[in-house]
Amino acid sequence: MRLVVLGLSITSSWGNGHATTFRALLRGMAARGHEVSFLERDVPWYAANRDLPEPPFCRTFLYGEPGELKERFAGLVADADTVMVGSYVPDGIEVAAWACATARGVTAFYDIDTPVTLAALERGECAYLAPGLIPGFDLYLSFTGGPVLERLEKVWGARAARPLYCSVDTDAYRPTGQKPRLALGYLGTYSPDRQPGLDSLLLEPARRCPKLRFAVAGPQYPAEIAWPANVERTEHLPPAAHPGFYGAQLFTLNVTRADMRAAGHAPSVRLFEAAACGVPVISDRWPGIEELFRPGEEILLAERPEEVVALLQELPEERRRAIGAAARERVLRAHGAEARAGELETWLEEARRARPGAGRPAA
Template sequence: MRLVVLGLSLSSAWGNGHATTWRALLRAFAARGHDVLFLERDLPWYAAHRDLPEPGFCRFALYNDVDDLADWRHAIAAADAVIVGSFVLDGVAVGRLVQRLASGVTAFYDIDTPVTLARLEQGQHDYLSPDLIPGYDLYLSFTGGPTLDVLEQRYGAPMARVLHCSVDPQAYPPLDCATRWDLSYLGTWSADRQPVLERLLVEPARRAPHLRFVVAGAQYPQDIAWPANVERIEHVPPSAHPAFYAASRFTLNVTRADMVRAGWSPSVRLFEAASCGTPVISDRWPGLAELFAPGEEILLAGSPEEVLVALHDPGGQRRQRIAAAARARVLGAHTAAHRAAELERHLLAATHRHADHRRAAEKMPL
């Protein structure tokens, strides 16, 4: 299959969670024998932090603006499938171009589905507009559950299918490292996540000054008053994620408000940490129990008290048991190889549907 992808970023994981998702998925998809071309908008904030300028698993090219995509019109037209990702700059114009040029299947991969739907309801159509959705043969959604019905019934998506993020277990192995922190958090600053981070990490740090905490990620305001036992790291590149998780007794997962409301929206942090053998303490949201068994494969917390109870683990036996169970769950269902096989099935189903519609249209009398 010849696949063209226009995504937010493949070359830089700075300040976004898209790059690691695309890397794992497309590396595994290419390993299934497919040809992949990734087109990325050349943006200064990613250009200054490119940690994968030359992906070895696909062809990669930068473009300057929508007009510059004219150089790739033949590749788009000849592809068996073209995927446009969420949060692509000028994504509406990019989507219209793809839908006009492509002869194969067109798909939209929404790595931010609840955020996208909230923006659509507010009239914000910067990377996707309601009129574009029915024009995509396939809507791949980071979020599952009832959201798929919303996409099909309210917005007219012909096929809405879940495609959660995943992890490449070879890139995220367990490491034998000395423990530096009792609880870590890895994530870019977000206004709606910050109150939960304050409740589930900052306040526990204040109450337990003998424990060690860390918050890693870009764009945090300078005026945040971190307790003395909370270390700050501006950025951890993906290559250093396994060592970061290995140095953590537990790691925290905090979900954006729109994704909590929608449910069924697992962060890539869940899969990466589990693959690295680090147990996760997570906030609660619908659908989480379908991915990891609470108390057995993941710990849930909604208050500082619950976090401190979870961190109290004399001997570390509970930690080791949960870590092993979560890793087994991820290796059995949430690797990049699993997602690549799912993507292939979804694209083939959309291809058959696309061909059926074309044949039906050709038979219609003029």
């Protein structure tokens, strides 16, 4: 199919988890024979930090204001078999309305921030999606599964809400074979509602285990955070450096934003990245995590600092390795880029058949 995506950014991963999601998914779509185009707003902070300026698996086009988008790419959008608009696109309400009005093929909204989106919609403060636009999409793809999907359909009028979790490029993310030098590491952009979890599950264990080494990588952390002396800080790591970062750790920490933890069924890409590298993950608890990885066998769960400390100090090495290996096997089977692309194909075909005049072969 000819797929056009209007997303936050695919060329830069700086402070932007959307990039790794789009890269894996669209690489998977290209591998399955689809023609993919990505339209991205050209903004200074991404322009200064482009770690994949020309993705080899899709055509990428940059544009300025929405007027330029409409003038240059109306034909591309109109001729596409599928047009997908992502969350957090600048001027997203205007862009989404135009995309739905211009597209002749299936239209989809890909919400990579579903609980955050719904909370903003309820407050009347969502800058990239308006309630009236939701029923206009043939398909609402959600980073969050579970009960949220029914809520999207019954409360917000989505025609078909389906889960589409993040995924990982298993060719790029694999065990590195290096000797771990860090007890625990965390990779993620600063978020105020995620910081208490990071404080409890990494910084406090670091204070209690001064002989162990820890690491936090990611931008936008406030200067006033008091980092323990045994916590290494890296402002930004491009995706190419992620496997090496994970491979240097005995364990990787996963901490979930408050809205997503409350909704559940909202995995972070770091879960799949670290697991693909064979590194066991210590995660906070939320509903639905057991549907992705088996607790105690493919993932470790913790709620308090002492639980993390016990895992770091007491878990036998043989079991640690076994958990990492089992998690990698699960990712290879269910959470790789091509597996997720196959799910997207299924949802898009379902949406195509539900459209008026369905039954005609796809273009």
